[in-house]
Amino acid sequence: MLKETRTTRLVKSQDLNHHGTLFAGRIAEWFTETCFLAAVRYFGKAEDLVCVKIHGLTFMKPAHPGDAIELVAIPARTGRKSLTIAGEVYTNDDTSPSARGFATFVSVDAEGKPYAHGLSLPADWIEAHRELCEEAERIQAQGR
Numbered sequence: 001m002l003k004e005t006r007t008t009r010l011v012k013s014q015d016l017n018h019h020g021t022l023f024a025g026r027i028a029e030w031f032t033e034t035c036f037l038a039a040v041r042y043f044g045k046a047e048d049l050v051c052v053k054i055h056g057l058t059f060m061k062p063a064h065p066g067d068a069i070e071l072v073a074i075p076a077r078t079g080r081k082s083l084t085i086a087g088e089v090y091t092n093d094d095t096s097p098s099a100r101g102f103a104t105f106v107s108v109d110a111e112g113k114p115y116a117h118g119l120s121l122p123a124d125w126i127e128a129h130r131e132l133c134e135e136a137e138r139i140q141a142q143g144r
Ligand SMILES: CC(C)(COP(=O)(O)OP(=O)(O)OC[C@H]1O[C@@H](n2cnc3c(N)ncnc32)[C@H](O)[C@@H]1OP(=O)(O)O)[C@@H](O)C(=O)NCCC(=O)NCCS
Pocket: 049, 050, 051, 052, 053, 078, 079, 080, 081, 082, 083, 104, 106, 108, 112, 113, 114, 143, 144
């Protein structure tokens, strides 16, 4: 199904780094999980998806204990055997993201061999999410 996937997390003491702000590794985990959920929602078969790359995950603003972290993920590119998800992270009611990046998944059979998934994003979806879709094309074109 083509729609945004959203997850919300509370920043707790066990999520902090030595500065007392949200640890990058924890955001990376939440980011990857939300992107995976978005990929499964679109593709439909969790057992046939593996993550091959997390691209350009960038942290722009720190988050603090008690903050609510909302992660938003959308399908942004389909290849023949791959699917790239764009993810953005928002803190509390901020309107600009505190972190963002992309995650690419590959459709694999029971032996882990990639196969063509047959997915193709509709033109109206690409138009509605043009910036993220174009960025996904650019980063995938940069190669492995
Ligand atoms: C994912 C995996 C099956 C790809 O194997 P591969 O031999 O590179 O497969 P292929 O060459 O057929 O490529 C399959 C797709 O992956 C894409 N791909 C492969 N490596 C990539 C990389 N580093 N970055 C982005 N895309 C990549 C290819 O472009 C291709 O997509 P396309 O058909 O849409 O163009 C293999 O690398 C693997 O098993 N990795 C481990 C996955 C894993 O354990 N993830 C963590 C747990 S989910």
